[in-house]
Amino acid sequence: MVLVATLSCLLLHTSTTSSSSQSLQDDPNTSGAPVTEDPVWDIRHVLPELNLENNSVVDVNVNEGDVAHLPCRFPQLSTLHQAFLLLQVSWIRRWDWHILTTGIYTYTSDMRFSVLHTEGSDDWTLQIKYAHIRDNGTYECQMYTGTGVLSQFVNLHVNTPRAAILGPQELHVQEGDTITLICVIQQSKPPFVFWYHGDNMVNYDGNRHRLSVITEVEGIRTHSRLTITDARSWDSGNYSCVPPNVKPAFVLVFVTEAGDTVAAVQRRGHPAATADTSGVVRFAATLCTCCLALLIHLPTR
Secondary structure, eight states: OHHHHHHHHHHHHHHHHHHHHHHHHGGGGGSSOOOOOTTTTTTGGOOOOOOOSSSHHHEEEEEEEEEEEEEEOOOOGGGGGGGHHTTTTEETTTTEEEEEETTEEOOSOOTTTTEOOOTTTOOOOEEEESOOGGGEEEEEEEEEOSEEEEEEEEEEEEEEOBEEEESSSEEOOOTOOEEEEEEEEOOOOSSSEEEETEEETTTTTTTTEEEEEEEEEETTEEEEEEEOOOOOGOEEEEEEEEEEEOOOOOOOOEEOOTTTOOOHHHHHHHHHHHHHHHHHHHHHHHHHHHHHHHHHHSSOO
């Protein structure tokens, strides 16, 4: 009986082991080759093509405020070298020789910096959140191999897009007219665009029912249209288009009573120009007086 029971247990164990082995072989995710997750799969399409040779250089361009991804990729080493590799791949900021990361660890108090890497992958992408103009410069991804150093360099260019309001910088309208201001932002898609009248934001001003703002994105351009119907004299002033992380644009609006001529508008709107004209006239009169005095005192032959 004991012998029969022992043989039964052995047969059951062998059957279970065989089933488990068969299921592991059938499962592609448990095959001998390790399954490696791509740490930058969602940004792979925006990363520049890398030259894997030593001392290669690539350029990365981003707008101020965006996330910068600096690519670095080294040939896949054997699994035995992975733990050693984690301690030997470093990102260095060249202008101050600051070691930003070593392996998967960050050595800077600036929390915007981090490295994107998954164990077993070739990528060591440096991520910089909320890129700033001060981040411009050269970064070095360096790997110590035990016999030497391999380096890949990335030149980061952080650009500040500019906003522009179409038309002249001074807009003259009469009371009752419609004021239309169009702001265009190139090479940027800001999440919102604020309009200011002087120091007051007007996008959500419930007291100005005659005003509306419409912002649209077309390709790589953003258009924001400010419309004011039935213009009044108090609508005069400086209007600014202020998108985030973009140099703003402004225009001066002058609203006058119906019937005023353009010359009258300019005289009222530019007292400084009138003062400058008066100064020129005084200078010319003084110059003529001096010349006349010189002529009078010249000796006659």
